[in-house]
Amino acid sequence: MPRGPEDHDGYASSLEPTAFGADRRLRVLVVEDSVLDAQLVEANLADSQLGPYIDVQHVKSLADAEKLLAGETFDCILLDLGLPDGVGPQNVNYLRERNRKIPIVVMTGDDRDESGLRAIHYGAQEYLIKGQVEGDALTRIIRHATERNRLVMELEALREREYFLATHDPLTNLPNRQLFRDRAELALAQARRHDQKVALCFIDLDGFKPVNDIYGHAVGDELLRRVANELAHEVRQTDTVARIGGDEFAILLMPAGGRSEIENLAQRFAQRISDIQRVLDHDVHIAASVGVALYPEHSHTVDELLQHADMAMYCAKGARDKSVCTYDEKIAEAPASHARLAVELGKALNSDQLLPFYQPWWDIDEDRMAGVEVLARWQTPNGELIYPDDFLPATDNSSHLLELGKRMLTQAAQQWVRWREQNIVPPRVEVNLSLRELREQSYLEALLEASERAGLPASQLQIQISGRDLLRNRDTVTGNRIGYLRAQGVRIGLGNVDINTPAALLAPWQIDSIRLSRSWLPHDAAKGLNGQGRVLERMQEVARGKQCDLIVNGVETDSHYRTLREAGCRYLQGFWRAPASDGTALARLLRQAR
Template identity: 30%
Template sequence: MAEHENAFPLPALPSLEQARAMCAAARAVPGACQLSSQVKMLDQVHESIITMDLSGHITGWNKNAEKMFGYTAEEAIGKHILFLYADPDAEEDAEFRDTAFLGETGHEMEVRRRRKSGEVFWASLQLSLSHDETGRPVGIIGYLSDITARVETEKTLRLHARIFEFSQESILITGPDRRILSANPAFTKMTGYTEEEVIGRLPTLLRSARHPLHFYEELWRCVEETGSWHGEIWTRRKSGEDFPSWASISLVRNREGRICNYFSIFADITERKAAEERIHHLAYYDNLTGLPNRALLHRLLEQALAAARRYRRSGALLFIDLNRFKPINDSLGHAAGDRLLQQVAERLRAAVRTEDVVARLGGDEFVIALFDIARREHAARVAQKVIDALEPPFRIEGHTLRVGAAIGISIYPRDGNTPETLLRMADIAMYRSKEAGQTGYMFFSREMNRQALERLRLESGLRQGIAQNELRLVYQPKIDVASGRIVGAEALVRWQHADLGLLPPDTFIPIAEETDLITDLTGWVLDAALQQVRAWNEAGLPAFRIAINLSARDFLPDLPERLQGLLERHRVAPDRVQLEITESLLTQGNAQVTGLIESLAALGVSLALDDFGTGYSSLAYLKRFPIDTLKIDRSFVKGIPEDENDCAIARAIVSLAQTLGLHVVAEGVETQAQLEFLSRLGCQEIQGYHFSPPVPPATFAAMLKAGLTLQPR
């Protein structure tokens, strides 16, 4: 029998063959001397040896048997051997007792036995007969070795072999020189290479030219330094076709710490990437013209403004509204109107530099973003170039059509430091241009000063308003589509200004976002909302979940601790709270934000991704972060069911959420048609004026008391 790998070196101990010889010698000693001599000899053997009479009762028990089973010789001798069986009713070694009687030896079997502790283990068992001096069989000798580790290892190896064989993901195993040793069938199906074709070759045959050489150098450096690498990578099939894959590469070291193997597991993510691209295109590009839409323009403007602040650059926004489009669209039909818009888009693209952006906001409104201009006269030249480009007539379905444009221009960062502000200023200037004449352009000017003064006034007032408790919360119900019951509410803040009256959030929240007031504002909202929930709990109102919006600037290191303190102070269960965060927060990708989001989830609160589809989050973020709810932005709900783009985006978001097991809430639902469309898609919750506007606490409490159901308004 082979030596155990974990056995200590005991050169003085006899081998199994020598043990058998000892047993034979012991059997030659008559009477009581035989048993005493036999036991002393057996104690020198490092295998467990048990002797039995022909009926199966134990007559001998060496020290290693005591170690193996936990029973002393006094406890074991005299008992029937069956008390050591894992299954006393098993006849697993009956055949070998029979062969022992026939005089055969050396036959080995694997059996399950039970220790005194109750633990079941695997053992290698060999049986032989013991004879007296006349040659008559008088007993049975069993030799046992614990092979549990070996059996479990073999089981694991068999499992790994089946995983390797039947895995749907490609698996490659290489040696320390990175030459391929083995590839599974999924690899052949995915790449077109058979295992025979790649054995002995380097994995470089799968490299795609889409990645520069330093990408692979960095990949292998990461594997060598950290032990693994994983990420998206382009892979080349035998046919030469590149495909996107998600790969995980790891190394294996032997006991001496030297690399003995590398293994790579990778999956074809072509379909997932295509789905991402479809959703991205639906969310960020106008389906009719192929131009960037408002969401993408917003993102590009944020980047441009950041660069403008960093490098002291200037830029301009040209807000373009076509003249005479509505009568053309009404008289010739939507198909002709769509074709006209497509041709306008082509002319606008041709009128600007490749680094500038032409976007369609919707209807007959377009925006041109000019990046890095030296003087505002450059914006004026581009505006005139656009007017000239639109001057020649358009030929649409046999009709000769003429359209002009009114253009409003805002300059950044002079006229504003947010995309919304710049668009609003350019829009104001466009209307003034339209008022001045059908075709032409105008720069934003006087309103800028008024706006700046108004913002300064509001900022000062907001700081005072928070300190003097001038803020109020209203609650907009969230309705379960299937039952019509109120299942939650979103807490929304209003400002009861001493002079201006009740102010909506879009009046002061952007100001708070740009200052240090947002954390104070959010802290007030959290405290007030949880205090109100506690009051409703004590009043015996039915349980529901309260949703509270968080700003990216709220994500400071003490946020989880502050929230936990508020939950404990107001005695509100974490699962009664949902925090709504924005896509832009996820895309920051820094360790602090990641840690804070995970800490918030660990508290037990729900996390919702607000305004989903308006930002630029990769689907990977939905897997990376503990998000459980998606909110379809009201900008996509507004056009349902008439706008095909909005319908397609809503359909894609609900389908994505269902695939990922996420809850879906649609906000801004204002019509029965919108409700019915979203219900058919499988949207679980609805929020909007179709059911109820945001209402004061007392009104919301009355709604709950009325039966937790709301009829459409």
């Protein structure tokens, strides 16, 4: 675990002075090359009232003192300024550098006070003139020096603690945003001088909010501490790991290697986090989106590095097949590109260039098409098909998203009626909604009205919500909207669900189907499921417990089909049986399936 303020050197705070006596002997180290002077000091200490409780050791040089201090501790050092291996106040500095906790009282033969005062400037607590201090006066000087040093050390420890609390996150003990910025500024300055590279990784946790909401803050806090610990163990001493927000972390790599090396390391960060699957006896499922920006390739200031790494992180968050994204020109141009694309998309909606395609899923127990997922395709005037991943980002902050969803449902409902008019038993229709669409009550009412007007009964409609989005955003509004739809007879599907998702995260939701993401399926399933069989069984138990269908997506080969059938999977979707197609092509497939 990263170090906390209590781990830093310093004395425990106490208002009581140290009481020397039978229970606590006073240990004094005399560093004096003159045996006669050392014997005189020892005799004076022995003659004092505290004498029976004083232990004295004598060495003749700084080197001998250093060796002794390496294995023993003392309450005070009486230091001569004229030694064979050191002369003057620098002797104080020499010993202070090796042990700052032990107070030093300087012994000098210079009665003009100059060398003694200079020694105090170097860190001595007191000085005395040889031959002028005896007995109780000597022990009083030693005790005063001991107390002053204790108070100084406590003050320094308090200042260190105040600085630590001001510059570190109190939950994880990691540097906070301000300290991270300071270190990044220093790293860039050093990189400019030495022609080095610097990398900044911006990390956002996916799935933290549901863990916090379902299990409580104690589990959420422990999860953040675990993440901090995992990341801290993955970096070098020259790197910096910081918590800069609620579930946001940043890592400064200095010096940084090549781009592929950095991306591999960023992938390890993401893997370390996703490997955390149990916290305080609770199953958790989190992932990480990591954005990477490089100096001097992408940025020349700390603000630019943070901004570009943040943009890359959102790129990773929006990707379906990767958790790490490195900033590049394409990401830089994305806002302007999205703006241009949004304009073109508006024109396409007005000219009916957005078409529904239908991706069936199958009930292999009954050998029938169980339903079709409606997927939007943009068909340009020259006949080119543009897929959702290439144009949906342009709808995020525009009215096009709502219009597109309504348009797809209306056209799919009309197609369902045409299939029925052709004496084809039409399958259930599933449309995808974003959280933004789901949360707008008036929009949901308009969707259902459009569906009913087109002739599609609510009982034949299923609405799919991204599992990644829903499990990240557990709130009352979302739950109420789902309840409203189900009350109208609409089925609710949870899509793109990771197979390792804990049952507790799925428990609160009233759903009718769970569609697993395709990422867990091996490319060739002829040899089995690569150790995922037990995980699949657990997810099947979850589906049975919720009395909902479990749909396996990404079934592309006969080996997938055979292996999943043997594993007891009933609902399969993928190119293995049929790709997504328009309504006419799907009608032919429906006739063949009768």
